[in-house]
Amino acid sequence: xxxxxxxxxxxxxxxxxxxxxxxxxxxxxxxxxxxxxxxxxxxxxxxxxxxxxxxxxxxxxxxxxxxxxxxxxxxxxxxxxxxxxxxxxxxxxxxxxxxxxxxxxxxxxxxxxxxxxxxxxxxxxxxxxxxxxxxxxxxxxxxxxxxxxxxxxxxxxxxxxxxxxxxxxxxxxxxxxxxxxxxxxxxxxxxxxxxxxxxxxxxxxxxxxxxxxxxxxxxxxxxxxxxxxxxxxxxxxxxxxxxxxxxxxxxxxxxxxxxxxxxxxxxxxxxxxxxxxxxxxxxxxxxxxxxxxxxxxxxxxxxxxxxxxxxxxxxxxxxxxxxxxxxxxxxxxxxxxxxxxxxxxxxxxxxxxxxxxxx
Numbered sequence: 001x002x003x004x005x006x007x008x009x010x011x012x013x014x015x016x017x018x019x020x021x022x023x024x025x026x027x028x029x030x031x032x033x034x035x036x037x038x039x040x041x042x043x044x045x046x047x048x049x050x051x052x053x054x055x056x057x058x059x060x061x062x063x064x065x066x067x068x069x070x071x072x073x074x075x076x077x078x079x080x081x082x083x084x085x086x087x088x089x090x091x092x093x094x095x096x097x098x099x100x101x102x103x104x105x106x107x108x109x110x111x112x113x114x115x116x117x118x119x120x121x122x123x124x125x126x127x128x129x130x131x132x133x134x135x136x137x138x139x140x141x142x143x144x145x146x147x148x149x150x151x152x153x154x155x156x157x158x159x160x161x162x163x164x165x166x167x168x169x170x171x172x173x174x175x176x177x178x179x180x181x182x183x184x185x186x187x188x189x190x191x192x193x194x195x196x197x198x199x200x201x202x203x204x205x206x207x208x209x210x211x212x213x214x215x216x217x218x219x220x221x222x223x224x225x226x227x228x229x230x231x232x233x234x235x236x237x238x239x240x241x242x243x244x245x246x247x248x249x250x251x252x253x254x255x256x257x258x259x260x261x262x263x264x265x266x267x268x269x270x271x272x273x274x275x276x277x278x279x280x281x282x283x284x285x286x287x288x289x290x291x292x293x294x295x296x297x298x299x300x301x302x303x304x305x306x307x308x309x310x311x312x313x314x315x316x317x318x319x320x321x322x323x324x325x326x327x328x329x330x331x332x333x334x335x336x337x338x339x340x341x342x343x344x345x346x347x348x349x350x351x352x353x354x355x356x357x358x359x
Contacts, residue, residue: 007222019229021102021112022194023047026079027057034058034065038086046100047084050140050195051148053096056085058222073122075222078178083224084351085121087127088198090218093146097197099139102228104274105316106135108189114166116196116226117178126207126219127173131181132199135191137159147201159170160190163199173210178224184231194228211241241275245287246352248334249309254347257293259304269309272351275315284324285309286350290343292332303327309349322356 025044032043038054040047056065067083068076077083086096101359105114120127126178134140134148137160142152149158153161166183198205207219241247248271254260276283289298292317308324334341 013270020227021347022100022228023228025227027079027082027084033061034251048099050097050099052145053309055096055098056288057285058083058085072220078117078224083222085222088219088221089126089207093201095198096146097195098193106187106191108187110187111184111231112228113184113231114228115182115223117180118173119178119222120173121220122175124220125210127171127210128205128207128219129168129171130206131166132197134163134195136193137190138192140195148199171208192250232348241353243353246350249349254305259308269312272312273318276318280356282356285353288332288346288348289330290346292336295329298329299327305349
């Protein structure tokens with residue numbers, strides 16, 4: 001039986017006042033008590049590993065992978081009864097990472113604070129001072145046990161991503177206490193996944209030798225309570241929409257004879273995702289075209305535009321059963337079709353909400 005420990009916690013900063021966008025932030029929810037090394041990818045709910053590195057999962061429920069005592073030392077969880085363990089530095093550029101799909105896509109231009117807690121395992125003989133952070137639009141799935149280099153990431157074609165480092169003046173070599181690591185980022189507007197770990201190879205990793213209980217020839221860190229929250233606003237706020245009223249997707253306009261969603265439009269659609277998830281509603285997407293082309297062709301094109309947005313919503317986590325599409329062709333213009341500017345406005349998509357029936 002899956003045991004879920006619900007923890008209510010307050011991040012100790014006046015800057016963060018909104019909801020944590022990280023699911024299962026302290027790894028308390030799991031499918032199976034860990035019974036071997038490298039089970040993080042299989043046992044921890046919501047989390048995964050982006051590479052073949054075998055990240056570990058520790059929980060007080062386990063005699064094999066327990067807490068506070070385990071194969072790499074002694075450390076009590078910072079929160080709850082569990083934490084993750086991963087190599088930030090090891091021979092032959094071996095690396096381990098953790099990956100999470102955020103509760104919602106980040107808003108472009110909005111600032112967020114990322115916080116997590118780390119502790120160097122007693123068995124480590126090195127300590128590092130740089131911690132890598134990777135944001136991406138799609139999940140990272142790369143078959144390697146080495147560091148996630150730029151070359152490796154570029155092989156993941158079609159996936160938008162960027163990385164940064166949290167750099168500190170001192171090395172994180174405290175093996176007795178948990179240390180808070182934090183940084184503030186300004187979102188680009190496509191971030192749906194978060195990866196933590198050391199992105200540098202061994203030659204570039206800044207490290208020092210430490211006193212050790214036993215040599216593990218690496219820097220192995222425990223990590224607990226990962227938080228990513230919007231700064232200075234209530235992230236739970238969503239717009240209020242009237243039911244059965246048609247709304248235009250602002251700035252979601254299509255090129256001539258095309259149904260591709262432009263990058264700048266994705267942020268606007270993502271805002272609708274928040275409302276659908278917060279309310280028990282169905283959404284209908286209405287696609288439209290200008291008057292160029294035949295009626296049959298425009299009807300098909302308008303439906304393709306509506307379906308492109310529907311696919312985006314489903315990819316963002318909206319259940320497909322809540323989304324329907326309609327194509328209107330060129331029957332419902334909102335501007336003149338006698339000018340390029342007017343035809344551009346008519347190549348649009350609209351949406352309306354209907355209250356879902358309770359089962």
